[in-house]
Amino acid sequence: RHSNRHKHNHHYKKRYTISETFGSRSSTILYNHPPIQKVVVVGGTHGNEYTGVWCIKALERQLQQESSLLSTSYPNLQIETLLANPKAHYENKRFIDVDLNRQFRTEELISFQNGEDEEETEFAKEERLRAQEINELLGPKFHEEQYPQTCVIVDLHTTTSNMGICLIVPEGDVLMIKAAAYVSYKCGYHHDDDEVRILVHSILDRDQRPNLSSIARHGFTVEVGPVPQGVLRHDAVEKTEKALHFFLEYLDLLNKDKAGVINKLKEWYSGGKVPVYRSAKASAPGEMSGKIQWPSDPENPNFPQVLVHKSIQDRDFHKIKKGDPLFIDLNGKVIPYSGSHGEEVYLMFVNEGGYYYSSSGTGISVSILRKVRLDDGMVEE
Amino acid sequence: NTDGQTHLNRVEMNTRQLLVGLTILPFLSDMASANVPVGPPPECPALHKVIVVGGTHGNEYTGVWCIKALARRSDELAESFPSLNIETLLSHPEAHMANKRFIDADLNREFTEEKLVGAKDRHPTVESLRAQELNKLLGPKLGSKHPQTDVIVDLHTTTSNMGTCLIVPEGDVPMVRAAAYVAHKCGGEKGEARILVHSMPRNQRPDVKSIARHGLTIEVGPVPQGVLRHDAVEKTEKALHFFLEYLDLLNKDKAGVINKLKEWYSGGKVPVYRSAKASAPGEMSGKIQWPSDPENPNFPQVLVHKSIQDRDFHKIKKGDPLFIDLNGKAIPYSGSHGEEVYLMFVNEGGYYYSSSGTGISVSILRKVRLDDGMVEE
Numbered sequence: 001r002h003s004n005r006h007k008h009n010h011h012y013k014k015r016y017t018i019s020e021t022f023g024s025r026s027s028t029i030l031y032n033h034p035p036i037q038k039v040v041v042v043g044g045t046h047g048n049e050y051t052g053v054w055c056i057k058a059l060e061r062q063l064q065q066e067s068s069l070l071s072t073s074y075p076n077l078q079i080e081t082l083l084a085n086p087k088a089h090y091e092n093k094r095f096i097d098v099d100l101n102r103q104f105r106t107e108e109l110i111s112f113q114n115g116e117d118e119e120e121t122e123f124a125k126e127e128r129l130r131a132q133e134i135n136e137l138l139g140p141k142f143h144e145e146q147y148p149q150t151c152v153i154v155d156l157h158t159t160t161s162n163m164g165i166c167l168i169v170p171e172g173d174v175l176m177i178k179a180a181a182y183v184s185y186k187c188g189y190h191h192d193d194d195e196v197r198i199l200v201h202s203i204l205d206r207d208q209r210p211n212l213s214s215i216a217r218h219g220f221t222v223e224v225g226p227v228p229q230g231v232l233r234h235d236a237v238e239k240t241e242k243a244l245h246f247f248l249e250y251l252d253l254l255n256k257d258k259a260g261v262i263n264k265l266k267e268w269y270s271g272g273k274v275p276v277y278r279s280a281k282a283s284a285p286g287e288m289s290g291k292i293q294w295p296s297d298p299e300n301p302n303f304p305q306v307l308v309h310k311s312i313q314d315r316d317f318h319k320i321k322k323g324d325p326l327f328i329d330l331n332g333k334v335i336p337y338s339g340s341h342g343e344e345v346y347l348m349f350v351n352e353g354g355y356y357y358s359s360s361g362t363g364i365s366v367s368i369l370r371k372v373r374l375d376d377g378m379v380e381e
Numbered sequence: 382n383t384d385g386q387t388h389l390n391r392v393e394m395n396t397r398q399l400l401v402g403l404t405i406l407p408f409l410s411d412m413a414s415a416n417v418p419v420g421p422p423p424e425c426p427a428l429h430k431v432i433v434v435g436g437t438h439g440n441e442y443t444g445v446w447c448i449k450a451l452a453r454r455s456d457e458l459a460e461s462f463p464s465l466n467i468e469t470l471l472s473h474p475e476a477h478m479a480n481k482r483f484i485d486a487d488l489n490r491e492f493t494e495e496k497l498v499g500a501k502d503r504h505p506t507v508e509s510l511r512a513q514e515l516n517k518l519l520g521p522k523l524g525s526k527h528p529q530t531d532v533i534v535d536l537h538t539t540t541s542n543m544g545t546c547l548i549v550p551e552g553d554v555p556m557v558r559a560a561a562y563v564a565h566k567c568g569g570e571k572g573e574a575r576i577l578v579h580s581m582p583r584n585q586r587p588d589v590k591s592i593a594r595h596g597l598t599i600e601v602g603p604v605p606q607g608v609l610r611h612d613a614v615e616k617t618e619k620a621l622h623f624f625l626e627y628l629d630l631l632n633k634d635k636a637g638v639i640n641k642l643k644e645w646y647s648g649g650k651v652p653v654y655r656s657a658k659a660s661a662p663g664e665m666s667g668k669i670q671w672p673s674d675p676e677n678p679n680f681p682q683v684l685v686h687k688s689i690q691d692r693d694f695h696k697i698k699k700g701d702p703l704f705i706d707l708n709g710k711a712i713p714y715s716g717s718h719g720e721e722v723y724l725m726f727v728n729e730g731g732y733y734y735s736s737s738g739t740g741i742s743v744s745i746l747r748k749v750r751l752d753d754g755m756v757e758e
Contacts, residue, residue: 228605234687310611
């Protein structure tokens, strides 16, 4: 462990100060790039989201069989799998110490590597150690001259919320925006086959993104729900595999017939604009998005002091307005939406089990419905 | 009153038969029927001390919420149910704070006579120690002294689509009747309220509620583990309310409530699901097991097939799809528990653990008699 931490010590200390705005420069480097080849499919970033683990096991099996459909379906791609948080997975826990999917901000990766964390000397948090390992395995996330080894990470997640298939991509990442648009269409967005939506997080500076998939040049999350934690649902596995299949198909087509697939997107989305949900801005660094928080039980920080009101339960992507019931407390008193994130907002991750933990960001997610432009991956106001 | 006296006589008769039977039982173990109820003689049939238990499985948050809410309403409860002395208890605080079903082993399997008595000869687990504590607090379950607690009602949730399920031991007359009362008040089958009966002698029952003289479990689903659902809390509170109402009425106007039951259930028989016989001692009920991943015993090697997912209390027959494996191959029901059975606890998260008994639960639909709490074949 010590040797890893000090290996690149002097090199990084010399080159990177916190104040360097690496973000915008990295965008130019990363988005004018050679064809996509190395794709890593990740499961078990949250140890109790079993579906992703099942899917990568099934994928591994197919990759090992030369005659399998998979080995011939995406000839231009080099596909690998990774079990992100094995320790948490074997314990059937979301995480051991802290949410692994919040540990990848560049600043934090560097400071841990440089041994700059005062609180963590002997007993570093499990996930921070694992983040370093993953950075080495799949990255490095940050380097002036070198791309991360991995072109694309697709991270498989599930939620206890009723969110159907949700494709989560960063605003500004043109490749991923287009991929999401492709997958969404193929999954039946246009004829309501499956509930499929695109969610855009607006953290334009890649270095500020705390999630695992931000290690690669491009990151894509497939989020399927509702699925209980620590449980495998056949239908959720099918939805995940369907989205994954179309995602890999898109990347493969890009290598074979880029013009063709771009034309398809133009056909499908008039004006080159795609409806997306854009999450509320994160309130603090290291968060993915803003939330309507709920108070926690003083005796147990992971136990809420209120229930999510039944009128919004299972109603992800429904609009809620100021004054509508939001929570109900132990005395049976209803707590209404204050309008804190806007007069009218769309709720998502409604009663997500992972968001009972402050490490993941407590509360209900909030978003607004917008359009994203296919040409530059930016959300229109 | 005469009806109460008749009831008492009948119970005394049964008890005498029981005591006779008990002396013969060890010699007739082959013929010993799981139908013989074993329990303390009902010298004081009135039921007053009720403990509402939550968090027996630490990540079943609903029960914990309900007991917190209940603790705030003690004045209201005393007014509504004056003959009852109602308390609450957080069953497994350590597992609850960790948001885990259990730490070492399922607490709700620790109360067999064998485990309670044999604890000192075994390596202690978190749960075996807690079981001793609970036995002291609420019991003792076994021995010549009566348990301090008349009734335990244990609040559970399941990830399976089981609606409201009232789980009672066969032969426990007050509890079978209570379940019948609650099920009717909650709307019966139409209201997704059902009764599930386990058939084993009291000393073999492994669950927390078997500590008291009588026990009833309220099981509500589907609810994910580690999550609170408002609708599940409401269903639990509704069933609990009617249960307490029944116990209070029993003390106030027994004849009246017995008559109500006769009105509601023609012939004095109530439709119930009877779980398949447990295949091993210390299990609650028989299950169709699934193979586990060799590298991770808590991870299944198969998926529950989507055609049975969420279809608890639907019939399945030999040959119907049951599971699907990593290669996408469907595995059919072999008929192991009968040509046609009812599935329940379909894809229950707790049953990914061998400590709880891995697999899907199986039951058959029968009728239970209100007069003696026994299931008709």
